[in-house]
Amino acid sequence: MSFTSMWDALAPVGRQADGGYGRFAWSDADLTLREWFAGEAAARGLDLVDDGNGNLLAWRGDTTRDDALLVGSHLDSVPGGGAFDGPLGVVSSFAAIDDLDARGVELDRPLVVGAFADEEGARFGIACAGSRLMTGSLDAGQALGLRDRDGLTLAEVLRARGRRPEDVGPRPDLLGRIGTFVELHVEQGRALDLDDGAAVGVGSAIWPHGRYRFTFTGRADHAGTTPMDERQDPMLTYAMTVLAANKQARLLGARATFGRVEVDPNGTNAIPSQVRAWMDARAADEGVLEDLVARVTSQAADRAGRDGTAVETTAESVSAEVAFDAALAAELSTLLDDAPVLPTGAGHDAGVLARHGVPTAMLFVRNPTGVSHSPHEHADETDCLAGVDALSRTIEHLAGAR
Amino acid sequence: MSFTSMWDALAPVGRQADGGYGRFAWSDADLTLREWFAGEAAARGLDLVDDGNGNLLAWRGDTTRDDALLVGSHLDSVPGGGAFDGPLGVVSSFAAIDDLDARGVELDRPLVVGAFADEEGARFGIACAGSRLMTGSLDAGQALGLRDRDGLTLAEVLRARGRRPEDVGPRPDLLGRIGTFVELHVEQGRALDLDDGAAVGVGSAIWPHGRYRFTFTGRADHAGTTPMDERQDPMLTYAMTVLAANKQARLLGARATFGRVEVDPNGTNAIPSQVRAWMDARAADEGVLEDLVARVTSQAADRAGRDGTAVETTAESVSAEVAFDAALAAELSTLLDDAPVLPTGAGHDAGVLARHGVPTAMLFVRNPTGVSHSPHEHADETDCLAGVDALSRTIEHLAGAR
Numbered sequence: 001m002s003f004t005s006m007w008d009a010l011a012p013v014g015r016q017a018d019g020g021y022g023r024f025a026w027s028d029a030d031l032t033l034r035e036w037f038a039g040e041a042a043a044r045g046l047d048l049v050d051d052g053n054g055n056l057l058a059w060r061g062d063t064t065r066d067d068a069l070l071v072g073s074h075l076d077s078v079p080g081g082g083a084f085d086g087p088l089g090v091v092s093s094f095a096a097i098d099d100l101d102a103r104g105v106e107l108d109r110p111l112v113v114g115a116f117a118d119e120e121g122a123r124f125g126i127a128c129a130g131s132r133l134m135t136g137s138l139d140a141g142q143a144l145g146l147r148d149r150d151g152l153t154l155a156e157v158l159r160a161r162g163r164r165p166e167d168v169g170p171r172p173d174l175l176g177r178i179g180t181f182v183e184l185h186v187e188q189g190r191a192l193d194l195d196d197g198a199a200v201g202v203g204s205a206i207w208p209h210g211r212y213r214f215t216f217t218g219r220a221d222h223a224g225t226t227p228m229d230e231r232q233d234p235m236l237t238y239a240m241t242v243l244a245a246n247k248q249a250r251l252l253g254a255r256a257t258f259g260r261v262e263v264d265p266n267g268t269n270a271i272p273s274q275v276r277a278w279m280d281a282r283a284a285d286e287g288v289l290e291d292l293v294a295r296v297t298s299q300a301a302d303r304a305g306r307d308g309t310a311v312e313t314t315a316e317s318v319s320a321e322v323a324f325d326a327a328l329a330a331e332l333s334t335l336l337d338d339a340p341v342l343p344t345g346a347g348h349d350a351g352v353l354a355r356h357g358v359p360t361a362m363l364f365v366r367n368p369t370g371v372s373h374s375p376h377e378h379a380d381e382t383d384c385l386a387g388v389d390a391l392s393r394t395i396e397h398l399a400g401a402r
Numbered sequence: 403m404s405f406t407s408m409w410d411a412l413a414p415v416g417r418q419a420d421g422g423y424g425r426f427a428w429s430d431a432d433l434t435l436r437e438w439f440a441g442e443a444a445a446r447g448l449d450l451v452d453d454g455n456g457n458l459l460a461w462r463g464d465t466t467r468d469d470a471l472l473v474g475s476h477l478d479s480v481p482g483g484g485a486f487d488g489p490l491g492v493v494s495s496f497a498a499i500d501d502l503d504a505r506g507v508e509l510d511r512p513l514v515v516g517a518f519a520d521e522e523g524a525r526f527g528i529a530c531a532g533s534r535l536m537t538g539s540l541d542a543g544q545a546l547g548l549r550d551r552d553g554l555t556l557a558e559v560l561r562a563r564g565r566r567p568e569d570v571g572p573r574p575d576l577l578g579r580i581g582t583f584v585e586l587h588v589e590q591g592r593a594l595d596l597d598d599g600a601a602v603g604v605g606s607a608i609w610p611h612g613r614y615r616f617t618f619t620g621r622a623d624h625a626g627t628t629p630m631d632e633r634q635d636p637m638l639t640y641a642m643t644v645l646a647a648n649k650q651a652r653l654l655g656a657r658a659t660f661g662r663v664e665v666d667p668n669g670t671n672a673i674p675s676q677v678r679a680w681m682d683a684r685a686a687d688e689g690v691l692e693d694l695v696a697r698v699t700s701q702a703a704d705r706a707g708r709d710g711t712a713v714e715t716t717a718e719s720v721s722a723e724v725a726f727d728a729a730l731a732a733e734l735s736t737l738l739d740d741a742p743v744l745p746t747g748a749g750h751d752a753g754v755l756a757r758h759g760v761p762t763a764m765l766f767v768r769n770p771t772g773v774s775h776s777p778h779e780h781a782d783e784t785d786c787l788a789g790v791d792a793l794s795r796t797i798e799h800l801a802g803a804r
Binding site: 228 | 422480481482483487522523524527529589590591592609611613621622623624625626627628629630631632635637638640641642644645648651652657659660661662663665666667668669670671672673674675680682684746747748749772773774775776777778
């Protein structure tokens, strides 16, 4: 299977009417993608291992050694996401194996293609759930109790899919066999396009990143009969917090976004009793991230005082900065014709494995619009093929017979 | 059945864990309430007529005359609404009949107890749907095509409930038999409590009122990787519009509320592609209402220009001011020991019938907190019984044998 025919096979899976994708953990679309992965692994004679957390690892070579080279990414999407975020890395990995085979390259180290489960956290709210469970940085009991928007726990969903929740948890045995991880991913900004014109870049670091749930509580009232000065309207406090987050992120050179909101009772003629909203915040260093969150929280509290509402902030997940292996990044940049080395604001399974101590690198494929998490996410086919070539050369460099 | 025992019988129907009510048109709870209504009508020997729109009319006396006195209200609720908004008027009507019978009052005019369908519009988005259909001010074809949040049309819902969508439409024959309508309703503000201390007031007018849908369109993007100055985030435009609506309503002595919002894709790490929100706006006169909407719309458009987003505003429904029959209101105020006469910001079926030319009055029962459309909506039992007494005296005054 060529890169293009694999890509075309995946195109319809979980695609919505507007061209966006809904590929959530353990959905029908996700199961179809898992079957596709198993088929591609089998077609190349790879041994498929499911680690119990839903992470798929397709193995070539000695499965008992401790220096395997892992390549891959994830297959799930955000709601209404693009086709590239995740699948590009998995498809490119299989295509890179085909390229190595076509070139007759012999490998000294075991090679593994991986697809991590629920990277986006779109269903249960915790990003990189699969890799975090595997490394033990997410507690299995906590994860199994997470609920999706229909109120189902992860444990219930796994059981309904014929899986064993009791198999969820850390896998030091498998991680101990992995010597290096290289994740290829579509770039989620325009740095490559704007600065260098290179089709492929090498990752240096992932910005610190947090998800914060804001719960604004007021008092439900009739929208038509309650005088403006007798209201306790949490929508006002929310609205001001959205604008404060945007302003503070600009002032600090950071990023803050309110992209998800839930309103009770969400009726046209009812002042809400409660508004719950999630802030995604990222910054180049942890001090700035903390400062950003403190400023937004404090402005929200001030406004709540004036609105007669209450606001509570909970950090649902906070990830420290991840610096990828600097020597490895430099080595790959040199190998790939002086590819630019750049940080990213997005979290990745690569970050989870790097934090766990696995020497890790990322390859980014140019995104001409910078748009991601959107039906309009795009990468040119020539750039995708350049990514396959770069990954193939990287595998040969790191694992090829000397 | 006493007022209290009828009240207690209704209390569990559609009640949610937090004490609020979910009694939406044609839901299981709504059907239970309709059965209850039929039972109370039968127990008093009233002839029950369903007008095809779901409005229930229970008739005592000659059904062919044109001067029947209609009393009643509605049984449905907003999401998470209170127990009183609607049912108080229906229960009080049955209790008033019992009071008249106990006092041996003979009536000269036919008396009808009514429960109008889908007054709140909580399911299909159009308030007073039952009375509007009956009077012809809402087109049957338009109503039958309305969809609830699950995507079901009213026609589909009616058919699933064993009803005939082809029976939906105006009923001039029934309306022609009604000479006067008196709707008793819990007050949805604190005017009675604050100003007069009277348990019962008489309605003078309903403020002009509109529901406006704002559609804010931007561009979906990754929350972590898209620089702040490359975003087209419609949540920012929405947030500013919420604050503008609040401020302008205060400046104009009007009311404006954003209580319902829908976000696409509504993911924590995705800048939204679209935010849809509904503004409920009311003012003491139509000029002020128009001014309010114009100011908010213009500020939203200005902000959209700065955010790189687009905003579209659609008036989903706009109701002109309704002045109730002034002579009738004065007459009832005098009858009821100089009860205060007051306007309301809430729409009612009484307004729909008044606009249709039916001489109409409203009685309001004191609400000590002013809270409505909320689990905390409340009226004291002594005030509710004062309402029954006032309604009984009103019926005797308007329909009693001379």
